[in-house]
Amino acid sequence: MRTILVTGGAGFIGSAVCRHLIGRGDTRVINLDKLTYAGNPASLTTIAGSPLYHFVEGDIGDARLVTDLLGAMRPDAIMHLAAESHVDRSIDGPGAFVETNVVGTFRLLSAALDYWRGLDGAAKAGFRFHHVSTDEVFGDLPFDGGAFTEETPYDPSSPYSASKAASDHFVRAWHATYGLPVVLSNCSNNYGPYHFPEKLIPLVILNALEGKQLPVYGRGANVRDWLHVEDHARALDQVMSVGAVGESYNIGGNEERTNLQVVEAICDLLDQRVPPAGGRTRRDLIRFVADRPGHDRRYAIDASKIERELGWRAEESFASGLAKTVDWYLDNRWWWAPIRDGRYAGDRLGIAAG
Structure with missing residues (x-):
């Protein structure tokens, strides 16, 4: 029986990781989470009663x-997922991203090093x-080709990605300087159940379901590689369990779509399941709005290393x-x-997440 401390x-x-690890039946999970606006204990309802699961608010x-923990x-092992992660929020208030993603990671690394020693x-x-x-x-890619590999130089474009880049460098430095046994992973855009409604896919689903406008940045041409969160959870388990110390692994779904294609696909799925009244389609709700500052053009992950070395592959297509x-x-x-009704009012944020 192994014990894993999951932050965030x-x-x-993080909740998908906790559900996956508890579902194995051979892992005790200690979940340390500050419960900021995007942390939701309801996402852990299915495992909250397990004797293998222990929650600590902090x-x-x-x-x-x-x-002390x-x-x-x-x-x-420690699986460190705690982070501020929304690009639009980082543009409006970068200080919280530096505090959590950089300073918080530094303090966690310091405690982990003392514990490991x-x-x-x-x-x-x-x-x-x-x-x-x-x-x-890694920044962004041209529309006409290329993919991020583990050797791609860092080139962050937003306060969020800059704070994550800084935390990555601290982790590598703790390995190189102090010998802390680390592994790293970099993932593409995740989607799936329990996704906080400020991000693109859940926001569009819920706005479209409620007949609200669907604002899309620019012309919706920005491209993202989409990875189902449960595929990601399995990959993270593999990296933590058998990844080589000091190595990093890119995790992606190999499912590139423009933001507009994603929004249109959601509209079509909802039209099939809950037909709108009056013969209209939910695509009629789409509205193009001014692009956000520093909006990366395209992300694409080359996941061949984790597929080749650790035997992981995504099981979900984007369609399924x-x-x-x-x-x-x-x-x-x-x-x-x-x-939607209380802690969050999300018509402004998340209109072109990622």
């Missing part, structure tokens, strides 16, 4: 809390610090995964309605 486990990707920047729980034997040899990052640290995602939101109003 009440977020979108901040990765609280050095005493993290040190490591000493008490004695994890075999206190281990011995097999526990020390087997310990891993897995830092989960994004393809946005998007259909399942739309159905999940139709069937789980209990999860998203309180967010």
Whole structure:
């Protein structure tokens, strides 16, 4: 029975990781989450009663809390997902991104290093610090070709991606300088169930369902590579479990779509499932708006390294995964309605996420 400390486990990707690890039946999960606006304990309802799951509300920047937690729980690995992650929010308020993504990661690394140094034997040899990052640290790509590899130079475009790039560099420095056994991963855009409604896909699903306008940045030509969150959770488990120390792994779905194609596909799926009145289509709700500053043109992931070395491959196509995602939101109003009605008012944010 291994024990994994997951930071940010009440977020979108983090909760999928927690559900996946608990579902294995051989892993104890300690979920450390600050429960900021995007952290939602309801995303963990299916595992909350498991004796293998333990939730701790707290901040990765609280050095005493993290040190005490490591000493008490004695994890075999840390999977670090806690981060501020919304590009539009980073443009409006970059300070929170520096505090969480850079300073918070530094403090977590410092506590992890002290903990690792206190281990011995097999526990020390087997310990891993897995830092989960994004393809946005690489900047963007031309529309007509190329893909990010693990050797692509960093070229972040937004305060969010700059803060994640900085955290990646700190993790690598803790390995090179202090010997902390780290692994890193950089993923493409995730989608799936329990996705906070400020991001592109859930926002479009819910706005379209409610007959609201669907604002799209520019002409919707920006391209993203889409990865189902449950495929990502499996990949992260592989990287943490058998990834080579000091290595990084790009994780992508090999499913590129323009933002406009994504929005139109959602409209069509909803029209099939919940036909709108009056003979209109939900594509009629699409409105093009002024582009955001520093909006990256295209992301694409070359995932051949993780496929070749760790044997992971995405199981969901974008078509199958998007259909399942739309159905999940139709069937789980209990999860998203309180967010839409209370803590979140999302017509402005997320109109071209990623």
